[in-house]
Amino acid sequence: MSEGRVNQLEKEAVKSKAEVNEPVLVLDHVTMQFGGLIAVNDFDNKVIKGELLGLIGPNGAGKTTVFNVVTGIYYPTKGRIIFDDIDITPFKPYQITHLGIARTFQNIRLFYDLTVLENVLVAQHHELSNPDADRILMRNGKSPKNTQKMWFWRAVTKLGYTSKEKEMLERAKNLIEKVGLSHVMYEKASALPYGEQRKLEIARALATEPKLLLLDEPAAGMNPKETEDLMSFIRRVRDEFNVTVFLIEHDMKVVMGVCERIIVMDYGKIIAEGTPEEIQNNPRVIEAYLGKEWENV
Amino acid sequence: MNQEVFFLQNFFNALMLGGLYALIAVGYTMVYGILRLINFAHGDIMMMGVYFAFYTAVLFSSPPLIAAIVAVAGAAGLGFLIDRIAYKPLRNAPRISALITAIGMSFFLESFAVVVFGAVQKPFVQIFKTKESKVILNKVLMVGGARIPLLTFLVILLTLAIFAVLFLIVYKSKIGMAMRAISMDIPTTALMGINVDGVIGFTFALGSALAAASGIMWAMRYPNVYPYMGFMPGMKAFIAAVVGGIGSIPGAVVGGLLLGFIEIFTVSYFPTMSGYRDAFSFIILILILMFKPSGILGKKAIEKV
Amino acid sequence: MSMVEKKLSTKTQVILTLLFILGMALLLWWADKGFDSYKQRVLRLIGIYAIMAVSLNLINGITGIFSLGHAGFILIGAYTAAILTLTPSEKAMSYLFGIQPWIKNLHADFFTATLAGGFMAALAAFLIGWPVLRLTGDYLAIASLGFAEIVRIWANNALTITNGPLGLKAIPEYSNIWWVYGWLLFTVVFIASLVYSSYGRALKAIRESRIAAESMGINVFKHQLMSFVVGAFFAGISGSLYAHWLTTVDPRITTMGPMLTFYVLIMIVLGGLGSITGSLIGAAIFAILFEWLRDLEQPFNFFGITVPGIPGIRILVISALFIAVMIFWQRGIMGREELTWNNLYKWLFARRKEGEKS
Numbered sequence: 001m002s003e004g005r006v007n008q009l010e011k012e013a014v015k016s017k018a019e020v021n022e023p024v025l026v027l028d029h030v031t032m033q034f035g036g037l038i039a040v041n042d043f044d045n046k047v048i049k050g051e052l053l054g055l056i057g058p059n060g061a062g063k064t065t066v067f068n069v070v071t072g073i074y075y076p077t078k079g080r081i082i083f084d085d086i087d088i089t090p091f092k093p094y095q096i097t098h099l100g101i102a103r104t105f106q107n108i109r110l111f112y113d114l115t116v117l118e119n120v121l122v123a124q125h126h127e128l129s130n131p132d133a134d135r136i137l138m139r140n141g142k143s144p145k146n147t148q149k150m151w152f153w154r155a156v157t158k159l160g161y162t163s164k165e166k167e168m169l170e171r172a173k174n175l176i177e178k179v180g181l182s183h184v185m186y187e188k189a190s191a192l193p194y195g196e197q198r199k200l201e202i203a204r205a206l207a208t209e210p211k212l213l214l215l216d217e218p219a220a221g222m223n224p225k226e227t228e229d230l231m232s233f234i235r236r237v238r239d240e241f242n243v244t245v246f247l248i249e250h251d252m253k254v255v256m257g258v259c260e261r262i263i264v265m266d267y268g269k270i271i272a273e274g275t276p277e278e279i280q281n282n283p284r285v286i287e288a289y290l291g292k293e294w295e296n297v
Numbered sequence: 298m299n300q301e302v303f304f305l306q307n308f309f310n311a312l313m314l315g316g317l318y319a320l321i322a323v324g325y326t327m328v329y330g331i332l333r334l335i336n337f338a339h340g341d342i343m344m345m346g347v348y349f350a351f352y353t354a355v356l357f358s359s360p361p362l363i364a365a366i367v368a369v370a371g372a373a374g375l376g377f378l379i380d381r382i383a384y385k386p387l388r389n390a391p392r393i394s395a396l397i398t399a400i401g402m403s404f405f406l407e408s409f410a411v412v413v414f415g416a417v418q419k420p421f422v423q424i425f426k427t428k429e430s431k432v433i434l435n436k437v438l439m440v441g442g443a444r445i446p447l448l449t450f451l452v453i454l455l456t457l458a459i460f461a462v463l464f465l466i467v468y469k470s471k472i473g474m475a476m477r478a479i480s481m482d483i484p485t486t487a488l489m490g491i492n493v494d495g496v497i498g499f500t501f502a503l504g505s506a507l508a509a510a511s512g513i514m515w516a517m518r519y520p521n522v523y524p525y526m527g528f529m530p531g532m533k534a535f536i537a538a539v540v541g542g543i544g545s546i547p548g549a550v551v552g553g554l555l556l557g558f559i560e561i562f563t564v565s566y567f568p569t570m571s572g573y574r575d576a577f578s579f580i581i582l583i584l585i586l587m588f589k590p591s592g593i594l595g596k597k598a599i600e601k602v
Numbered sequence: 603m604s605m606v607e608k609k610l611s612t613k614t615q616v617i618l619t620l621l622f623i624l625g626m627a628l629l630l631w632w633a634d635k636g637f638d639s640y641k642q643r644v645l646r647l648i649g650i651y652a653i654m655a656v657s658l659n660l661i662n663g664i665t666g667i668f669s670l671g672h673a674g675f676i677l678i679g680a681y682t683a684a685i686l687t688l689t690p691s692e693k694a695m696s697y698l699f700g701i702q703p704w705i706k707n708l709h710a711d712f713f714t715a716t717l718a719g720g721f722m723a724a725l726a727a728f729l730i731g732w733p734v735l736r737l738t739g740d741y742l743a744i745a746s747l748g749f750a751e752i753v754r755i756w757a758n759n760a761l762t763i764t765n766g767p768l769g770l771k772a773i774p775e776y777s778n779i780w781w782v783y784g785w786l787l788f789t790v791v792f793i794a795s796l797v798y799s800s801y802g803r804a805l806k807a808i809r810e811s812r813i814a815a816e817s818m819g820i821n822v823f824k825h826q827l828m829s830f831v832v833g834a835f836f837a838g839i840s841g842s843l844y845a846h847w848l849t850t851v852d853p854r855i856t857t858m859g860p861m862l863t864f865y866v867l868i869m870i871v872l873g874g875l876g877s878i879t880g881s882l883i884g885a886a887i888f889a890i891l892f893e894w895l896r897d898l899e900q901p902f903n904f905f906g907i908t909v910p911g912i913p914g915i916r917i918l919v920i921s922a923l924f925i926a927v928m929i930f931w932q933r934g935i936m937g938r939e940e941l942t943w944n945n946l947y948k949w950l951f952a953r954r955k956e957g958e959k960s
Contacts, residue, residue, distance in 0.1 A: 071817060097819035105817075111810035113938060114803070122807040125800045126819025133819075152828065155799035156792060165800065208819055335740045386929045393668050396740050397871060398928040400670075404864055405921035411914030525855065532751070535744065572759035579748030586745055587733045 024049045024212055024244050025070065025101075030079035032062070032069050032268075039065040041268035043079070047212065052238055053246045054259030056279075058288060061265040063248045064106055067214050071103050072096045084211060086140045091133075098126050098133035098145065102210035104201040106217045106248075112190035116181055116200055119189050120172040123207035128155075128164075172207065178240065179203045179233075195226040199233065206241055213237070215247035219254045227251060231258050256280065264288065305443040307565045313449050313518070315557025316456035320511035321534030322541070322549035323463065324376075324504025330480040330544035331500055333392055337399035338379060339508055340531015341406035344524065346372035346509025347421065347516045348414050354424035361424050369509045376505025377498045385494065403528075410524035418523040421516035434517070452514045459510055460550065466503070467546060476500055480544065529575055533560075536582040542595025551593055556581070615943045623787070634779045642779070643847070648889040649782035650843045653789045655869040655881035657836035660793050662867075663876035663938075664802065665829040666809030667735065668743045670863050674750030675834040677757060677858040678726050679719030679841025680851045684770045685763075686715035687846065696771055699761040712776040716785070716842040723838025724831045726753070731827045738812070747860065757853035769852025770845075777847040785843060789836045794878055796832065805829055809876075865892075868924050872934050880936030887935075888920075895919055 023046040032040040039062045047053050055063050068074045070081055072093040080089045088096050102123075111119050126133070128151040134144035148154075154161040176182050179199060184192060189200060198218055205213055218234065219227045231254055238245050249255045255262060256276040264272040264279060266288040272279060279285055321343060328336045350368035353359055359367070383402050387395045425431050436447040467473040475496045478486045487493045515530060516522050533556055541552025556578055564571045585592065610618075633645055658672045685693070690707050697706075710718065734745045757764045764770075796802055804825050807815040816822050841858075845851045855861060865888065873884025895916035902909055927934065939945060 073813075073817075092821075093816045094819045094821045097817060103817055105814070109811045109814040109817075111807045111814065113810055114806055118803055118806075121800070122803050122815070122820070123818045125804045125807075128800055129804070129821065129825070130819060132821075152801060155801050156795050158795060158799075161799065168800065204818065333740075335744065383925055383929065390932065392739065394928060394932055396668070396743060397867065398925055400864060400867065401921050401924040401928060404861070404917060405925060408914050408917035408921055412912055412918050416914060528855070528860075532748075536748075539741075539744075573755060576752045576755040579752050582748050583733055583745050586737055586741055590737070590741065 022049045023047060024084060025246070026080075026082040027066070027070070028080040028082060030066075030069060030076045030081060032065050032074055033077040038268050040069065040076075043265075043268075043270060045263060045270060045273070047244055047246050048261075050238075050242075050244055052234070052258055052260050053244075054255045054262040055246065055248045055265065056250070056252075056255055056262060057265035057271075062268040063265055064216055065268075066265075067103060067216055067248065070096075070214065071101060084142075086136065091136070094126065094130065095133040095136060097208050097210075098130045099136065100209075100211040101214065102205035102208045102212075103214040104198075104205055104216055104218060106220065108197050108201055110189040110197060110201060110204070113188060115186050115188055116176060116192070117169075117172055117185050119200060119204050120175055120207045121168060123204045124168050124172065126208065175203060175207055179206070179237075195222055195229070198222065198226075198230070202233075202237065206237065206243070210243055213241075213243045213245050215245065215249075217248055217250060219249055219251045227254060230254070234258050299442075302441065302443045303565070305441050306445065307561050309440075309443075309445050309449050309453070311558040311561035312554070313452045313456075313557070314561055315554035316453055317511045317515050317553075318530070318534045318537045318556050319550045319553025320456060320459065320507045321530060322537040322553045323546055324508050325535050326538040326541070326543055326546060326549040327476070327500050327504050329538070331476065331483075331497060332384070332388075332395070334384065334395045335399065335535065336384075336501075336504075337396070337531075338402040338406055339504065340527035340529075340534070341403050341410075342372055342376055342379070342505045342527070343508035343512035343515075343531065344410060344522075344527030345375055345406060346505070347512040347522045347526065348410060349509070350513050351419065351421060351424060351516075351522050352414075358426070360427075361430055364424060365510070365513050368513060369506045372509030372512075373502040373506040376501040376508075380498055380501040385497075407524050407528075414524065416524060418521040420520055421522045422520050448518060452518065455510075455514065459507065463503075463507065463546070472496065472499060533575075533578045536578045538592075539582060540585050540592055542592030544596075545592070545594045548592055548594035555593075610943055610947055618943050626783075630779050630783055644889060644893050646777055646779055646782045646847055647893075648886050649779070649786045650777070650840055650847055651866070651869060651885040651889050652786050652882050653836055653840035653843065654866045655873065655885040656786075656789055656793055656878055657833045657840065658866050659870045659873075659876070659878060659881040660797070660805075660836075661829055661833035663870055663874075663881075664797055664809065665805045665826060667826055667830060668739065669734075669746040669830070669833075670743050670860070670867075671730070671734075671746030671750040672833075672837050672866050673858050673860065673863040674746075674753040675723040675727060675837035676841035676844060676862060677750075677753055677851075677853070678723045679716075679838030680845035680858060681757060681764055681770070681841075682722040682838070683712075683715040683719035683842030684773045684845045684851050686710040686718055687712055687774060687776065688770065688772075692772065696768075697762070697765050698768065699766060702762045705763060712774075712781065712846065716781075716839055719842035720835045720838040723841065724835035727831045727834030728827070731830045735823060735826050735830060747863070750860070750863065754853050754855075754859050764853070767853065769850055769854075769857075771850050773845055773849045773851070775846060775849050777843045782843055782847075785839055789839070790878065790882070793832070793836070797878065801825070801828070806876075868920065871924070872927060874934035874936035874938060876938035877934075877936035877940055879941035880934060880939075883935055883941075892916060892920065 025047040027043050027045055030040060030043045031038065043066060055066065057063055065074065069076045072088070072091050072095070076089065080087055082088070083099060083101060086099060088099060091099070111122060114122070127146050130146070134146055137144050173185070176185055179202070181196065181200060181203060184196065189197065192200060202215065202218065215234070219230055222230060234245060234247070235258060237243065247259070259276060262274065262276060262279045263270055264285050271288060272282045272285050274282070321339065324339050325336060328334055346368045349371040350364045353367045354361060354364035379402060383398050384395055387398060422434055425434060433448060433451065437444050438447055438450065467476060475486070475491050478491065479493060479496055483493060512527070534553065537552035537556045538549050539552070540555060541548030541550065559581065560574055560577060563577060564574050633642065637645065654672065654676065661667050661669050685705060686708055687710065689709055693701060693706055730749050734742060734749060737745055758767055760766070797805070804815065804820050807818065807820060808822055808825060812822055851858070869884035869888045870881050872887060873880030873882070898911070898915045899913050900911040902911070
């Protein structure tokens, strides 16, 4: 896809979003405290459906903690998290994934001894095995992802299972092709170069068929060429897979080049929010990044 | 026997047993604190120490004190060797590999003892030959109406003295400081120019020496020596280390005493349960791991995501 | 590494597998007729060990739960089945301390008794799994070992149920070649079928990274419990077969205590943690080696000098070997690979190609 077409699509997306402006994720005054340390302090913001939102801030500002609270790894001290009109605050990570939030990790966490194909297939497994998360969906008037029962016995006896396996395989191969990893389909994840490992992690997250994709420093450790590829990849993912993207990033080039809206955190608090241009000129952001002493220089 | 006397007798027994557990537990906790490895063979090093003492006394007819010193030194050397041969090559392997190797080492030492020393139980008190030394075993003191063997007091006092020396080494000496530094961060400590492998070897030697000391006192009180004698005390001392908070030396003391008291008092106040005395410790272990896995004095570790 | 997956058609694989099973059956039939009784006993022991190894491998190697409680499940299976196959009058004779009336009149055929052993072990795994599987790594290892010891100590004390330290004697020797290898076939088919499904991939994913697996929508605890219960079920089955091979069960440390768990651990480490076919190979090698080393414990002739037998030496040799394997050859015979028709074909094919090149 050409750069020009991407930009055009992007503009269209921004326009349509401005008309609808419907939130997919709401963080309602979320606070996360570890002992005496307040990692996230009264985080109150929304992620709008279809947008590309960035979360930046100095080291230790609490960015990853926000992701961990959203994905259920931590239970927030205060506040609520609403995803797709469901209050997901009390739910466990696997349930939240089933409801439609997928993530990647700051330090890559692939299933290294499994092949690329298997990594992607694992991400589809929750469709068979999450009746409790499906009950949450149904309670909230949404359709469950799986309507059949006894998948364990089907898998062991292979009765009424092979067609499902075939369908999962088909889907996984399709996805791998789409993200451009088919040349390493049967390689172990550990054998992939760094950039492709990052890509695979995103592909694996996409295989859970999320509505919201959380990327934790996707460009970390990449060289300029890989970073360039990643930026167009993220845009493509948003458009082709129809997901909302919420990403943490240190590389300002990535953040300013990809994100349509940016939230800045410092010491657990939101200190600024706006378009890339607004953020670049915000004195509080400059202060947080460069420190007060710079004013005196 | 009235209540107070009965209590007093159990109290001293528990204090002694708890102290012995604590001495073994320190070895587990120091190694775990540094390498995150459960040295499964620790109880068997204790057993080997007891055999060293036994054979030094029997074959060279040396006095018990000399035999004990030889045994403690021998066990220290054995602990050092085991680390060098079996655990050091696996420092960078997955943690579970070292654990599996330690399990193998435990069975190796047990079967080594069966082959070399024989599977038959031998009375350890054989090492006391002279009349004077037999006094240690047989003399009984009266304390508040309770009959407490002199040996019990000796064991308690000796344990206290050993702990005093241990605390001096760990908290006041240079090598102790190196040990504590390594337990926090191995690569950084190595960058400070400290011989990490040497310190780890010293930790194994120190822990093994304490286990041997504990084992010798154990064998004087529970009077036999046999190849599997290290298994149960070893397991319980490990549980004591976990209960107290693994990685913490004061925790090992607290855990050891707690286990000793629970074991002695449940058995004496509920004699029908005495067959299950070894099961109690495991139940305590599972409970503590469920509700306070960091133990009584341990620090809580937060998993970084 | 190859870019394309070399694949035999499913039909070819099924035919080859059926032929293999038929061939094995013929071989066993021949062994059943031709072997002397000692070799037959060893052959049956290999099958029993193989069930123990494959089931522990599901828990330890595939799912990455480092459990040391296998002997506990084997013991539960062994006692359950033995109590059921002994007739009421036989039980009345051997229970010296009295017997619970509800146990006395229980009786079942060997197949039902074995199944019951499996289910009792699975139930135990389900109950103990709730607390134990909350833990990870070496804590889990110790807690599961603790569980196995609690079971053993219970068997030593519950006189009217287990006959205490005396154990159960004169258990009929029902474990013939057909029962043992029939159950082994069922075990391997069941576990392989599980491992080569979406569930198996999920279990391996948990082994690789718990946190990532949970984030991919896998209920880690539920899947670990499932693996634990399935593994324990087959451990219980093997326990029943073992009891009806030994013809006695007792709660000593050396019979069904930590020693047995250690043996099974050796088998799966030797074969390769995570490989089902590796476990089978490991079990066979262990059983044969262990029997062969038995000779060292009897007096033997070494270049004209009579060496007295050394009791205990075989465990010494085995554990030294085990430590050496752990230090120098951690992947074991198969690593995490499987000996499948596909892999066999691939290896043979790749080798021929290399041969052509040189």
